[in-house]
Amino acid sequence: MPNQSSKQVSGWGRFPQFKHRVFTPRTASDLHSFVKNNDNPKTIGFGNGRSYGDSALSECIIDYRQAQNYLIDFDAQQGTFTCQAGVTLDEILKVIVPKGWFLPVTPGTRFITLGGAIAADVHGKNHHLAGCFSEHIIELQLLLADGTIISCHKNQQPDLFRATCGGMGLTGIILSATIQLKAISSTQIQQTTHKTGNLQETFAVFEQNQSSTYSVAWIDCFAKNKSLGRSLVSIGEFADDGSLTQTSKKARTMPRWFPGFMLNAWTIKLFNTLYYHRQKKPIKQETVHYQQFFYPLDGIHHWNRMYGRRGFIQYQFILPKKTSFEGLNVILKTIAEAGQGSFLAVLKLHGQANKNWLSFPMEGYSLALDFKVQDKLFPLLDRLDQLVLNYQGRFYLAKDARVSREVFEQGYPNIEKFRQYRQEHNMNQHFNSAQSLRIGL
Amino acid sequence: MSTLLILGAKSDIARAVAQQYAAKGYDLLLAGRSINELDDFAKDLTIRNEIKVSLHEFDANDFASHASFIEQLPQLPNGVITAIGYLGDQQQAQQDWTETEKIMTQNLLGNVSVLNILANLFAERQSGFIIGISSVAGDRGRQKNYMYGAAKAGFTTYLSGLRNRLFKNNVHVLTVKPGFVNTQMTADMDLPDKLTAEPEQVAKDIYKAQQKNKNTLYTKGIWAWIMRIIRLIPEWQFKKMDL
Numbered sequence: 201m202p203n204q205s206s207k208q209v210s211g212w213g214r215f216p217q218f219k220h221r222v223f224t225p226r227t228a229s230d231l232h233s234f235v236k237n238n239d240n241p242k243t244i245g246f247g248n249g250r251s252y253g254d255s256a257l258s259e260c261i262i263d264y265r266q267a268q269n270y271l272i273d274f275d276a277q278q279g280t281f282t283c284q285a286g287v288t289l290d291e292i293l294k295v296i297v298p299k300g301w302f303l304p305v306t307p308g309t310r311f312i313t314l315g316g317a318i319a320a321d322v323h324g325k326n327h328h329l330a331g332c333f334s335e336h337i338i339e340l341q342l343l344l345a346d347g348t349i350i351s352c353h354k355n356q357q358p359d360l361f362r363a364t365c366g367g368m369g370l371t372g373i374i375l376s377a378t379i380q381l382k383a384i385s386s387t388q389i390q391q392t393t394h395k396t397g398n399l400q401e402t403f404a405v406f407e408q409n410q411s412s413t414y415s416v417a418w419i420d421c422f423a424k425n426k427s428l429g430r431s432l433v434s435i436g437e438f439a440d441d442g443s444l445t446q447t448s449k450k451a452r453t454m455p456r457w458f459p460g461f462m463l464n465a466w467t468i469k470l471f472n473t474l475y476y477h478r479q480k481k482p483i484k485q486e487t488v489h490y491q492q493f494f495y496p497l498d499g500i501h502h503w504n505r506m507y508g509r510r511g512f513i514q515y516q517f518i519l520p521k522k523t524s525f526e527g528l529n530v531i532l533k534t535i536a537e538a539g540q541g542s543f544l545a546v547l548k549l550h551g552q553a554n555k556n557w558l559s560f561p562m563e564g565y566s567l568a569l570d571f572k573v574q575d576k577l578f579p580l581l582d583r584l585d586q587l588v589l590n591y592q593g594r595f596y597l598a599k600d601a602r603v604s605r606e607v608f609e610q611g612y613p614n615i616e617k618f619r620q621y622r623q624e625h626n627m628n629q630h631f632n633s634a635q636s637l638r639i640g641l
Numbered sequence: 642m643s644t645l646l647i648l649g650a651k652s653d654i655a656r657a658v659a660q661q662y663a664a665k666g667y668d669l670l671l672a673g674r675s676i677n678e679l680d681d682f683a684k685d686l687t688i689r690n691e692i693k694v695s696l697h698e699f700d701a702n703d704f705a706s707h708a709s710f711i712e713q714l715p716q717l718p719n720g721v722i723t724a725i726g727y728l729g730d731q732q733q734a735q736q737d738w739t740e741t742e743k744i745m746t747q748n749l750l751g752n753v754s755v756l757n758i759l760a761n762l763f764a765e766r767q768s769g770f771i772i773g774i775s776s777v778a779g780d781r782g783r784q785k786n787y788m789y790g791a792a793k794a795g796f797t798t799y800l801s802g803l804r805n806r807l808f809k810n811n812v813h814v815l816t817v818k819p820g821f822v823n824t825q826m827t828a829d830m831d832l833p834d835k836l837t838a839e840p841e842q843v844a845k846d847i848y849k850a851q852q853k854n855k856n857t858l859y860t861k862g863i864w865a866w867i868m869r870i871i872r873l874i875p876e877w878q879f880k881k882m883d884l
Contacts, residue, residue, distance in 0.1 A: 203828065226653075226825060270685040295689055 209261060212504050213252035214511030215573050215601055216634070222246070224263045228375075231267040235373060236347035244633040245369045247313035248288055251320060252514045253601025254634035255368050264373055265313065271295065272376060279381040280338065285315030285374045290498075298444050301381040302490070304336035308546075310495050315374040320598035321366035321559040325414040325436070325494070328551035330382075332559055334365035340377040345630035349375065363621050366559035368597050370622060370631050370641055386442030389414070389493040392435045393484045395476075399429025399529060403565075406549040409435045414493070416548050420476045421532060421541035421569060422469045428532055431547060432479060436493055453501040460508015463572055465539040472543070497544075510573040512542075513601055515581060518550065518566035519593040527591030528565060531584060535569070538580050542570035557614035557621075558641075560596040568599065578602070600635065608639045615641075642692075646670040646718035648699060648755060649725035650679060653824035654774065657844035658722055663690040665848065670718055672699035672710070673725075701725045701751030711758050720851070721759050722772035723752050727789075728826050734788040741788055748792035753799055760803055764810040771807075772815045772851055773800045777859070780818070780868045783884050804856060815850055816857045819843055820864035836863065 203224040210217035225231040242259035249256065268286035275281075276299045281292065289303060290310040296302065307322040316322075318340060321332045330336075339353045342364055352361040364371045396402040402417055409415050414436035423430045497503050504512070519527040528547075535541050546568045553562035560566075571577050585607045588595070594611020595603050609615050618641065622628040635641075645662050647655050650671035659669055663686045671679055676696045683694040699710055711717075727747035734740040756771060763769035778786055779793030797816055804814035821827065821837040838846075838861045850858040859865035871884070 226828075270681050271688040272681070272684065274688050291689075 209246075209249075209257060210511065211252050211254060211256060211601065212250045213513055213599075213601060214504055214507070214509075215513060216254055216257070217511065218257075220257060220259065220261045222261045222263055225267040228267050231262070231264055231373070232343060232347055232349075234262065235343055235345060238630070241629050242632050242637070244631055244636075245315065245319075245373045247286065247316040247319075248311055250309055250312045250316060251368075251598045253599065254638070255320070255597055255600070256316075257634045258632060262373065264315065268315070268375060273378075274299075276301070279383060280378055281381055282376065282378040283314060284376045285313060285318070287314050288312060289314070289317065296381055297384075297387060297490075300384055300444055302384045302438070304380060304382045305330050305333045306494055308495065309498055310491075311498060314377060314379075315369075318365055318374050318377060319367060319369045321554075321556055322598070323550070323561050325416045325548065327561055328410055328415070328549055329413060331551060332365070332554055332556070332561060333379075334361075334556060334559070335554060336380045337365070338378040338380055340364065341375040342371060343373040343375050344625075345372060345627065359621060362556045363558075363618055366556040366597075367618065368558070368633065368636065368641070370633070370636055371625075371627050372631065384438045385444075386439040387444055387490050388439040388442045388487045389436045389490055390439050391486055391488050391493060393479060393486075394433045394435070395479050395482050395484075396429075396431050396433060398427060399525065399532070402429050402431040402433060402547065403525060403549075405433040405435075406565075409433075410549070413437050416546060418475070419532075419545045419547045419567070420472045421535050421545040422472045422539075423476075424533070424536045428529065428536065430476060432476065434493075438490075439487060451499050451501050454503050454505040456502075456505060458505050458508070460510065460572065463507060465541075468541060468543060469539075472541070475543075507570070507572045512573055513571050513577065513581070514568060514599040515571060515584065516560075516566060516568035516596040516599040517584075517588045517593045518560065518562060518596070519564050519588070519591045520562060521564040523591040523593075524565040527587070527593065528567065530591075531567070531587050534580075534584065534587065540571055540577060540580060542572075545569045557618040558597065558612060560594070560598075562594075564593075566596075568596075597635065603639070605638065605640045642666065642668055643720070644668045644670060644716060644718040646672065646714070646721040646759075648672050648721065648723040648752075649701070650676065652724045652726070652826070653840045654819070654822060654843055655722070655724035656682065657840035658724070658847055659686060659694075660841075661844040661848045663692050663694070666690070666692060667719075668693040670695055670697055670714055672697040674698070674700055699755075701755065702746055704750070704754040707755045708758055710755070711762070717762055717766065719768070720770040720772065721756070722774070722847070723756065724774050725751055726774065726776075726793075726826075728786075729789055731786050731788055744788045745792050748789065749795045749799075752796055756799075756803065760807060760812070763812045764807055767811050770813045770815065770851055771800075771803065772817060772847060774817045774819065775800065777818045777820050777864050777868050781871055781879070785884070813851075813854050815847070815855060817843075817847055817850070818857065818859050818864065818868075820859070820861055820867070836861065836867075 206221050209220045225234050240260045244258040246256045246261045246263045265286035268284035270284045272282040279301050306324045317333045321334045323332045341351050394405045412435045417431040417433040419431040548566050550561040645667045650673045676698050686694050729744040775797045776793040778790040779797045782790050800816045821832045823837050843860050846860040
């Protein structure tokens with residue numbers, strides 16, 4: 201029997217947080233029999249707990265990491281990699297990088313599981329060229345509620361594949377997958393950072409660099425008026441030659457007692473100003489290790505404690521390209537005037553949307569911000585929701601902890617397909633998260 | 642490249658030990674019953690660590706097979722760890738000889754039989770290390786688990802004698818005495834968090850202790866103190882207690 205305990209669980213944002221029954225099957229067969237015999241419809245798989253809100257929270261949580269933690273195959277010639285869903289991207293990188301391979305798509309943390317990457321259909325700084333994680337899946341295996349295991353890919357059971365990638369674990373438990381890796385010849389990234397004075401300049405840098413592999417901007421969300429939208433836009437490419445040895449610095453840990461009041465409008469504003477002005481030249485070139493380029497925050501364990509006991513909300517939305525400029529102007533202005541911005545405001549130009557029913561990216565600009573949870577935050581977010589909808593935008597399930605059904609469904613034209621598919625296959629009788637119940641998925 | 646033989650390789654502690662030594666570059670010989678169940682595990686270790694892992698069928702209770710088991714190994718390993726053990730049911734063992742015998746065989750006789758052979762080979766070679774996983778339960782007999790405790794006490798004493806004998810042959814013997822460990826064996830027990838180790842922690846402690854040629858390892862370390870106190874309680878008092 202799997203271990204069962206009742207404990208306080210939350211997503212990475214530490215909001216919301218409540219008690220759940222957590223089942224930790226030790227082996228694959230424990231997991232299979234548990235899923236088959238479980239009759240609680242409020243059940244959801246749980247990986248490394250890095251989705252921010254309540255995507256992986258439910259009355260009954262299945263922590264599948266221990267039961268699904270094997271690497272299955274690595275073809276170092278072809279760059280194909282197969283492993284179970286509980287393996288983290290960090291574990292994968294440790295094996296593939298020394299052999300000259302890299303993840304085709306990676307989000308801003310390597311501490312997520314393969315299952316989580318598929319369920320959220322994560323994207324990275326190369327979305328405009330490489331698309332989402334699911335674009336690189338050769339095949340995946342899924343455990344359905346009745347205990348059957350089913351394989352699918354783009355052309356085999358395509359509906360199941362479209363529902364599962366980006367489907368936040370609501371079709372079943374993802375067991376394993378084979379992915380196509382990307383060849384690299386160095387662990388170093390050649391990075392060019394453009395310092396821009398306003399939103400127009402920021403957009404221009406993105407559009408001029410569409411053929412570069414990696415691009416992302418840190419945006420000063422406290423800047424107002426003619427500085428609104430000033431950013432440090434970083435453009436990157438893997439270096440052509442260099443060493444493939446993994447050198448990782450020892451991570452530091454954010455103390456449990458870190459007082460939330462340290463982060464207030466004043467200190468964050470000060471940080472943003474200093475950070476922006478730290479770079480003197482309009483264009484700076486340097487070579488950095490891939491871990492520093494892709495995963496700067498992974499260097500501080502538990503950085504989520506920084507926002508204090510009540511936690512934080514990461515608010516991420518995307519606007520279609522044609523409304524992005526006007527929309528971001530209005531939204532950034534609203535945020536700057538509210539004075540509740542964050543250290544970590546990230547802007548990114550995305551490529552075309554894929555065919556998955558709930559995948560987040562579409563062609564246009566996305567903005568992600570952290571907000572410390574406090575009473576005055578929620579009215580602000582409600583206002584922002586409406587602005588995002590006015591500009592035909594939508595929200596990212598992996599970050600969300602609070603949007604309403606009405607707000608969410610307007611952004612996803614295929615949401616009915618997803619709902620119907622779940623219903624037809626009885627998935628809605630077996631897998632539901634706090635988030636899926638709130639949004640009605 | 643060094644090679645470690647793991648007996649009873651399917652247990653949670655053994656698997657954690659395998660991961661620990663694999664990460665340090667050891668090739669592994671994994672032995673146990675229905676060992677093919679470890680196929681996926683072995684493949685995983687191979688991919689992660691670029692080491693060689695092979696699986697070997699081994700029945701600790703079939704003493705007569707032990708010599709040929711060792712002979713058929715691809716090589717004589719640099720070191721061996723045995724994680725063969727059986728907690729058993731104390732209540733049942735009091736009524737039923739079969740259960741008692743099983744506890745004695747699995748925890749003591751099987752281990753002694755196979756280690757006798759390896760000890761001679763290591764002594765002849767003048768190198769090697771032997772790690773036996775015993776238990777704090779062997780430090781003092783308690784009514785709740787004295788069958789298991791007696792077998793483990795026997796094993797602890799065996800290891801101590803072996804250490805004494807093999808010292809001059811440059812073969813080191815480490816006795817491991819885990820306290821509570823969060824494993825399949827203890828899955829039904831309600832264990833206090835502060836006193837309970839995860840298998841990964843036990844494996845790390847074992848590796849460190851073996852590399853430093855320690856003689857006895859309590860893990861978690863606090864168990865050394867707990868058992869010191871428990872051993873100090875006079876017998877006239879201890880016999881009335883319900884620990």
